[in-house]
Amino acid sequence: MTAEAASPELETLVRRAEHVIPREDLATRLERGKPLRVKLGLDPTAADVTLGWAVPLRKLRDFQDAGHLAVLIIGDFTARVGDPSGKSETRPQLTKEEVQGYAHSCLASLMDILSEDNLEVRYNSEWLEPMDMGDILRLTARYTVAQMLERDDFSKRYRGNRPISLVEFMYPLLQGYDSVAVAADVELGGTDQLFNLGVGRDLQRAYGQEPQVLMTLPLLEGLDGVQKMSQSLGNYVAIREEPEVMFGQLMSMPDGLVGRYALLATDMTPDEIAEVEAAARTGGPEAGRAKRRVAARVVAIYHGRAAALGAEAAFDRQFKDNQAPDEVPAAAIPPDAIDGVAVYLPRVLAELGLASSRGEARRLLSQGGVRVNGEQVTGEELPLDEVKGALLQVGKRRFVRLTA
RNA sequence: GGCGGGAUGCCCGAGUGGCCAAAGGGAGCGGCCUGUAAAGUCGCCGGCGAAUGCCUUCAGAGGUUCAAAUCCUCUUCCCGCCA
Numbered sequence: 074m075t076a077e078a079a080s081p082e083l084e085t086l087v088r089r090a091e092h093v094i095p096r097e098d099l100a101t102r103l104e105r106g107k108p109l110r111v112k113l114g115l116d117p118t119a120a121d122v123t124l125g126w127a128v129p130l131r132k133l134r135d136f137q138d139a140g141h142l143a144v145l146i147i148g149d150f151t152a153r154v155g156d157p158s159g160k161s162e163t164r165p166q167l168t169k170e171e172v173q174g175y176a177h178s179c180l181a182s183l184m185d186i187l188s189e190d191n192l193e194v195r196y197n198s199e200w201l202e203p204m205d206m207g208d209i210l211r212l213t214a215r216y217t218v219a220q221m222l223e224r225d226d227f228s229k230r231y232r233g234n235r236p237i238s239l240v241e242f243m244y245p246l247l248q249g250y251d252s253v254a255v256a257a258d259v260e261l262g263g264t265d266q267l268f269n270l271g272v273g274r275d276l277q278r279a280y281g282q283e284p285q286v287l288m289t290l291p292l293l294e295g296l297d298g299v300q301k302m303s304q305s306l307g308n309y310v311a312i313r314e315e316p317e318v319m320f321g322q323l324m325s326m327p328d329g330l331v332g333r334y335a336l337l338a339t340d341m342t343p344d345e346i347a348e349v350e351a352a353a354r355t356g357g358p359e360a361g362r363a364k365r366r367v368a369a370r371v372v373a374i375y376h377g378r379a380a381a382l383g384a385e386a387a388f389d390r391q392f393k394d395n396q397a398p399d400e401v402p403a404a405a406i407p408p409d410a411i412d413g414v415a416v417y418l419p420r421v422l423a424e425l426g427l428a429s430s431r432g433e434a435r436r437l438l439s440q441g442g443v444r445v446n447g448e449q450v451t452g453e454e455l456p457l458d459e460v461k462g463a464l465l466q467v468g469k470r471r472f473v474r475l476t477a
Numbered sequence: 478g479g480c481g482g483g484a485u486g487c488c489c490g491a492g493u494g495g496c497c498a499a500a501g502g503g504a505g506c507g508g509c510c511u512g513u514a515a516a517g518u519c520g521c522c523g524g525c526g527a528a529u530g531c532c533u534u535c536a537g538a539g540g541u542u543c544a545a546a547u548c549c550u551c552u553u554c555c556c557g558c559c560a
Binding site: 436 | 512513521525556
């Protein structure tokens with residue numbers, strides 16, 4: 074085997090990747106000059122596409138741009154099984170209807186990243202649903218319980234006396250079978266997918282195909298800076314989020330994440346990444362500026378440069394100058410909150426969704442978390458004409474304009 | 478199939494007859510501070526138009542008791558050991 078200098082194409086394609094296994098295979102397949110079938114499977118288990126998902130998706134786009142075929146697998150069947158990767162709990166099973174709804178909304182967002190060209194979209198229910206018991210037995214015969222238990226997440230749960238459903242053992246096999254069904258040359262995934270991707274490789278070999286190359290990409294941490302970005306944890310940024318909101322969400326990330334986001338969520342050059350990373354470490358206003366830079370770059374990818382500038386300006390108005398955002402949702406004062414000429418605020422807050430209950434609303438009031446036209450209000454009642462048309466604010470970022 | 482252990486609020490977890498809307502921690506929320514960061518600090522953290530008041534909550538269904546998260550019976554689910 075000759076260890077030739079990596080081609081520029083290979084260089085680009087493996088950028089940001091965590092593992093490429095086996096790397097030589099990718100090189101040789103590229104040398105053949107035929108477009109590769111590059112598989113990425115996504116389970117529609119939630120409605121949005123996050124910056125976390127965007128990491129492998131943007132890699133898939135790189136392959137498309139290099140002339141390869143993106144084989145996007147919508148895991149409408151596997152979503153119902155539930156991927157146990159990295160989870161310490163059994164995932165709740167979703168219904169077919171839920172999954173269809175998610176698939177529909179995800180697919181739209183996905184196309185913000187992927188190109189229409191060089192794209193094949195497949196639903197894995199196409200081949201998984203018709204499998205019969207014979208097919209399933211053939212599949213399950215390939216793997217042992219010990220192999221499954223080698224996986225960290227399974228063994229942890231096993232040792233910790235937590236349940237592991239048999240159906241969870243099926244998941245890697247089904248995902249692996251997808252690779253057989255679409256004859257993948259390369260499969261992309263997050264680092265937590267390494268085991269699953271490997272199963273695909275094994276199964277392809279067992280079914281007489283050339284085994285796929287595995288490429289994993291780093292998992293982007295969520296805004297909490299601790300756990301991976303996930304919709305169920307609520308620490309995510311959706312790629313379709315409004316520019317202003319997206320910018321604000323990104324500004325709330327811990328400093329330690331600036332470099333990670335620069336690397337994984339922007340198109341910054343290595344030099345730029347090093348710069349913002351250093352700035353974030355310096356701390357102080359310096360770090361704040363670095364974070365702004367990263368936030369603006371992310372917003373620009375999904376909404377364009379102009380929107381990014383606008384979002385930053387809006388951010389300053391709201392959080393530096395403490396002004397209400399330009400666009401504030403309007404709502405009528407709930408009629409049952411009005412008693413003659415008095416308005417009962419807890420009811421207003423609760424019914425408009427600014428507080429989860431009237432009790433919560435009362436707490437917010439008593440703690441000074443509620444403002445009417447910028448003035449802190451602590452009493453629970455206000456005269457009706459003071460409330461009509463007023464700007465109601467809870468905390469720093471929840472606003473409603475009350476219509477008269 | 479047998480024996481044993483377990484199921485508590487968003488999560489973890491204490492509580493084994495009244496003092497329990499239920500300790501403690503985490504997460505979250507609000508105030509101050511600040512770079513909407515971190516750290517810090519003060520407060521909140523089941524519901525009900527005020528309550529030392531009422532309602533709902535400790536897997537589910539029944540029962541004992543003046544009184545049950547706590548005791549009894551059955552059911553469901555989880556874990557372990559044995560087969």
